[in-house]
Amino acid sequence: MRRLLFLLPVALFVAVAVYFLLALNPNRDPQLLPSALIDKPAPAFQLAGLDGGQGIALAALKGQVVVVNFFASWCEPCRDEHPLLMGLEKQIGVPVYGIAYKDKQPDTERFLKQLGDPYHAIGVDESGRTAIDFGVYGVPETYVIDKEGRIRKRFVGPLSERQVTRELLPLVQQLQHS
């Protein structure tokens, strides 16, 4: 027993070393925040579409798994993410909705005309209030909402092909069959 006591500093050192190793992992982004809304009902929203077109209302999305992507024409990472979004609906088999965050409508329209429109429908969130309700802290952010209207996952920053195949696709498939 006494002899084990001498191992205590070694054990402490190992614990601290492991902690540092995890914390200093270059792939880990310390600025990444967990969402406060995981597994909670998505905040209700009703947004107008571009040019008075059809917008999005959360209530109308109930009963299906959907992906909601916050984007803006002024957001550089959104441009990086855009090519991936173009094929996303086909790839994962559920509708992908876009919410234009604090963007002027003509700019959003130009952005989509230039690069293509990957969205099932678009909601205009010019005030950014819907984004705040979701806890968005920077665009792009992507949310997965299940059939009961609960937020199941948040991706911060541009989606990568790896995130789609490893995380988004399996999650969406699992949610669809539950």
Place this chain on the structure above:
Amino acid sequence: MKAILALLAFLLLAPAAFAVEPSERLSDPALEARARTLSEELRCVVCQNETIDESGAPLAHDLRVLLRERIAAGDTDAQAVKYITDRYGDFVLLKPPVVPATYLLWFGPIIVLLLAGGGASIYLRKRKAAAPVAPLSDAEARRIERLIEEEN
């Protein structure tokens, strides 16, 4: 030189001084003071080491306005802060709440102090309890005297 210093001072002070824009302020000074205090305790999630009170980020502006709206609508301080933590999580509180996830943070130092203090007191007590030092034998006493004489 003076001009450069003045410019430097201006640049250094400007963001802090102007973060809360005049247009954001509530007309009721009491409510505004409450909003000010609350926004000094809320972290800006964009530039994470600033409060929303001092941050120039657009989201910080939106949250300042939102906070003032809640307060003007009659929210208590706790309700207004909860409105924001419901959306952004406890991370935005610059003073972390005492919840199970932060027990280690709050009580860690006390635990370390108790462990170290306990260990030290056990060690010291054991040392004191150890057999008292035997008095010098006659030969040793003579040797010490001799040594002291040689020194002198």
